[in-house]
Amino acid sequence: MSFGNEGYQTTWSEDPGRKPSRGPPLMGGRCESSSSPLSSLRRMAPIIVFSSLLFCLVLYYTFPIGAAAIYAPSAVSETTGLDSVTTEAYRKRLRIRGTQRRLPQALIIGVRKCGTRALIEMLNLHPHIQKNGIEMHFFDDDERYANGLEWYRKRMPYSFDNQVTIEKTPSYFISREAPARIRAMNETIKLLLIVREPAMRVLSDYTQIMEAKMRKGRQVAPFHKKVLTPDGEINDGFKAIQISQYAVQRFLRLPLHIKPDNFYFNETKGFYCMRNETFQKCLADAKGRPHPYVDPAVMSRLRKFFAPFNEQFYEMVGRNFGWPSS
Numbered sequence: 001m002s003f004g005n006e007g008y009q010t011t012w013s014e015d016p017g018r019k020p021s022r023g024p025p026l027m028g029g030r031c032e033s034s035s036s037p038l039s040s041l042r043r044m045a046p047i048i049v050f051s052s053l054l055f056c057l058v059l060y061y062t063f064p065i066g067a068a069a070i071y072a073p074s075a076v077s078e079t080t081g082l083d084s085v086t087t088e089a090y091r092k093r094l095r096i097r098g099t100q101r102r103l104p105q106a107l108i109i110g111v112r113k114c115g116t117r118a119l120i121e122m123l124n125l126h127p128h129i130q131k132n133g134i135e136m137h138f139f140d141d142d143e144r145y146a147n148g149l150e151w152y153r154k155r156m157p158y159s160f161d162n163q164v165t166i167e168k169t170p171s172y173f174i175s176r177e178a179p180a181r182i183r184a185m186n187e188t189i190k191l192l193l194i195v196r197e198p199a200m201r202v203l204s205d206y207t208q209i210m211e212a213k214m215r216k217g218r219q220v221a222p223f224h225k226k227v228l229t230p231d232g233e234i235n236d237g238f239k240a241i242q243i244s245q246y247a248v249q250r251f252l253r254l255p256l257h258i259k260p261d262n263f264y265f266n267e268t269k270g271f272y273c274m275r276n277e278t279f280q281k282c283l284a285d286a287k288g289r290p291h292p293y294v295d296p297a298v299m300s301r302l303r304k305f306f307a308p309f310n311e312q313f314y315e316m317v318g319r320n321f322g323w324p325s326s
């Protein structure tokens with residue numbers, strides 16, 4: 001082949017799959033151009049693309065989330081070491097490198113119907129928190145407890161070592177066995193207790209029980225018949241009333257992260273809902289059910305009954321919640 005345009009074009013025209021290039025060749029005819037860096041690169045291109053694809057596939061199937069962790073290092077949060085992709089993947093319980101399942105370092109131990117779900121969901125906005133989504137009933141259920149701590153640990157979500165794993169089971173608060181068992185696991189564990197005006201908590205508890213029974217087509221005694229005895233005394237044999245007689249305490253010592261902006265009031269729902277950069281959510285309809293109408297005199301009776309217990313509780317936690325006493 002000759003140098004110049006002609007030779008160059010001839011070279012390409014021998015390969016009908018390639019388009020002729022405009023202008024002169026960089027280096028003479030076929031033989032010479034095939035040894036140029038550019039044409040070597042051209043020949044190598046399919047091999048490079050194929051090898052890269054193969055490499056990505058191997059990487060993807062070996063470390064499904066590893067690829068996401070490598071991708072976007074610039075988006076990694078300074079405080080958490082997590083980027084939004086890995087956080088999201090993490091929340092879906094996929095394992096990423098550097099994570100493992102850990103025993104909880106904090107527990108929401110109650111109180112039932114006092115906003116325990118709202119509390120765990122709101123805490124979970126903090127990137128140093130990793131919640132366990134379901135109530136484990138590990139410390140208050142003999143059969144589950146007999147499975148051992150390793151069984152419990154394996155049911156916890158994956159977390160980084162700078163994250164606090166948290167679980168909520170409100171009935172730990174009313175279990176005789178749970179305190180000693182929790183202490184045996186970790187005597188420095190943080191316990192969180194959320195409380196609510198006790199008479200209203202009883203009504204909330206009753207509403208849930210009532211709804212569950214009605215769903216099964218069963219009869220439900222009206223509220224006043226559950227909370228008062230036939231001679232008008234407080235029925236303190238009613239479990240919901242026993243649960244509302246509080247005691248215990250709190251705290252986590254985490255860097256400040258969750259801010260007022262993370263909450264907004266939803267007029268329709270009548271409750272605060274949550275949001276961050278990537279999502280917003282309200283709790284499901286089972287939270288914040290409309291309560292049945294109750295004679296105010298019955299609520300007043302309940303409040304009088306709870307008043308001395310509340311005083312003891314205020315003293316114990318060093319805070320007066322100012323709940324009504326009539």
Ligand SMILES: Nc1ncnc2c1ncn2[C@@H]1O[C@H](COP(=O)(O)OS(=O)(=O)O)[C@@H](OP(=O)(O)O)[C@H]1O
Nearest residue numbers: 112113114115116117118204271272283287288289
């Ligand atoms: N943000 C937000 N959204 C919805 N609901 C909220 C919220 N904050 C607190 N609450 C109150 O939470 C009550 C339910 O409490 P729990 O989650 O502890 O219930 S449970 O024990 O897990 O069944 C639920 O009780 P009811 O109103 O009686 O349904 C709510 O009053």
